[in-house]
Amino acid sequence: MTDPNTTSNGKTATFESFSEVGLHPDLLKAVMASGYTKPTPIQEQAMPLIMDGRDIMGAAQTGTGKTAAFTLPLLHRLMPMANSSMSPARHPVRALILAPTRELADQVADSVKRYSHSSPLRVAVVFGGVDMNAQRDQLRKGCELLIATPGRLLDHIEQKNVSLSQVSVLVLDEADRMLDMGFLPDLERIVRLLPKPRQSLLFSATFSNDIRKLARSFLNNPVEINVAPRNATAETVTQIAYPVAANEKKAAVLYTLKSRNLSQVIVFVNTKIGASRVARELVSEGINAESIHGDRSQAERIKALEGFKSGDISVLVATDVAARGLDVVGLPCVINMDLPYNAEDYVHRIGRTGRAGAKGEAIAFYTQTEERLLEDIEKLIKTPVPRGVLSIPSVFLTRGHHPSRSSSGKPERYKKTFPASRAAPIDDFFFRPYEPSTGKAQPAADTTTNRRHDGHGPKPMLAVLLGGRPNNGN
DNA sequence: AAAAAAC
Numbered sequence: 001m002t003d004p005n006t007t008s009n010g011k012t013a014t015f016e017s018f019s020e021v022g023l024h025p026d027l028l029k030a031v032m033a034s035g036y037t038k039p040t041p042i043q044e045q046a047m048p049l050i051m052d053g054r055d056i057m058g059a060a061q062t063g064t065g066k067t068a069a070f071t072l073p074l075l076h077r078l079m080p081m082a083n084s085s086m087s088p089a090r091h092p093v094r095a096l097i098l099a100p101t102r103e104l105a106d107q108v109a110d111s112v113k114r115y116s117h118s119s120p121l122r123v124a125v126v127f128g129g130v131d132m133n134a135q136r137d138q139l140r141k142g143c144e145l146l147i148a149t150p151g152r153l154l155d156h157i158e159q160k161n162v163s164l165s166q167v168s169v170l171v172l173d174e175a176d177r178m179l180d181m182g183f184l185p186d187l188e189r190i191v192r193l194l195p196k197p198r199q200s201l202l203f204s205a206t207f208s209n210d211i212r213k214l215a216r217s218f219l220n221n222p223v224e225i226n227v228a229p230r231n232a233t234a235e236t237v238t239q240i241a242y243p244v245a246a247n248e249k250k251a252a253v254l255y256t257l258k259s260r261n262l263s264q265v266i267v268f269v270n271t272k273i274g275a276s277r278v279a280r281e282l283v284s285e286g287i288n289a290e291s292i293h294g295d296r297s298q299a300e301r302i303k304a305l306e307g308f309k310s311g312d313i314s315v316l317v318a319t320d321v322a323a324r325g326l327d328v329v330g331l332p333c334v335i336n337m338d339l340p341y342n343a344e345d346y347v348h349r350i351g352r353t354g355r356a357g358a359k360g361e362a363i364a365f366y367t368q369t370e371e372r373l374l375e376d377i378e379k380l381i382k383t384p385v386p387r388g389v390l391s392i393p394s395v396f397l398t399r400g401h402h403p404s405r406s407s408s409g410k411p412e413r414y415k416k417t418f419p420a421s422r423a424a425p426i427d428d429f430f431f432r433p434y435e436p437s438t439g440k441a442q443p444a445a446d447t448t449t450n451r452r453h454d455g456h457g458p459k460p461m462l463a464v465l466l467g468g469r470p471n472n473g474n
Numbered sequence: 475a476a477a478a479a480a481c
Contacts, residue, residue: 151480
């Protein structure tokens with residue numbers, strides 16, 4: 001007989017239920033209490049390997065169940081220590097989880113705490129932007145699991161608030177993002193302080209050369225796990241891009257928010273100033289909006305995110321601080337008010353919706369200058385993003401709009417070359433339908449609802465864009 | 475060209 005957990009080709013068998021994975025009973029109870037019954041693909045593949053003590057290199061994002069995929073086996077492995085090391089050991093940190101942003105660290109800590117709260121294991125999370133003293137006290141009292149952003153962790157290490165000499169498991173979450181953010185030297189300093197042998201787990205959206213290099217230096221004979229990447233081609237996310245003049249962006253967003261029945265939306269913009277401004281403008285339009293970006297205090301960031309996660313806030317206007325990993329359960333829609341300069345960030349941004357098999361919608365508004373970015377995105381995701389035409393009712397175009405500013409907060413230089421669509425009559429509330437299967441917007445057949453396309457009057461620029469992009473020299 | 479992260 002073969003091992004029931006292993007198939008003949010050496011791959012992990014599928015688990016119909018968490019109860020087959022062999023988790024510690026207390027953990028299994030916590031999992032059941034969370035309402036999860038069937039492991040996700042990444043969980044099926046990664047959990048047995050992690051429980052076996054193997055190093056793994058996983059390509060997966062949050063929303064695939066990645067966090068629980070390493071959190072649960074980690075806790076399982078630490079459970080036996082719960083009794084032997086509960087006395088105030090001087091250096092009890094057994095598992096260290098590093099994440100790139102404060103919000104991600106906090107989110108991972110939430111997951112760890114959810115599954116560990118019935119165990120005696122102590123969990124601490126440390127990140128910058130908040131008072132160090134409470135973190136110091138907690139570290140000095142001792143914790144078996146520590147979740148941290150690299151900078152603040154090094155700060156605590158220098159102050160001798162924590163020692164990593166007993167760490168037996170290291171997790172690098174969103175490793176590619178950490179490299180992007182220049183954390184490599186910090187990671188190297190931290191990893192130098194960890195004992196060997198140890199178990200190391202690395203999770204990354206992509207396996208770039210840099211990531212492989214990192215894996216070679218930090219991991220020991222890792223098993224590679226690739227679950228179907230949740231990229232923009234994921235069928236659960238319906239994408240559409242509407243060309244607009246830069247001075248129409250606010251109206252386009254406002255119109256979308258007011259004319260659609262969307263419970264919650266994240267609006268991504270490219271700058272911190274832009275995020276604050278857009279949130280302010282939406283609030284002045286009676287929308288319950290908040291902004292999150294790196295220039296806000298950590299208290300404000302936490303308040304905005306928790307308000308959004310709890311449903312108290314309906315629109316979160318965000319920079320790319322919120323692009324990766326954040327898990328907002330059941331988020332139906334993401335709006336890209338600016339297209340990101342980095343095509344990969346688009347994939348991450350729209351990955352905030354359509355999570356765990358739920359349906360999601362990603363709407364982008366792009367100007368003529370952003371067309372190249374959209375093309376870069378299409379190249380990356382190897383799929384055309386369907387284009388739509390937006391007829392913005394004139395009320396949205398006239399009230400409180402600031403023609404001299406784009407949503408990035410920069411002077412608008414392009415409105416002359418990319419004219420605004422003519423204001424549609426107020427009863428013209430509609431989005432031009434598009435056909436996801438062909439990737440093309442449907443012809444504007446319904447002239448009763450789209451007066452701008454009825455053949456009378458000047459042909460709008462937007463219609464030209466649909467048939468093919470105008471040759472404008474870039 | 476912008477954002478993120480330690481003080």
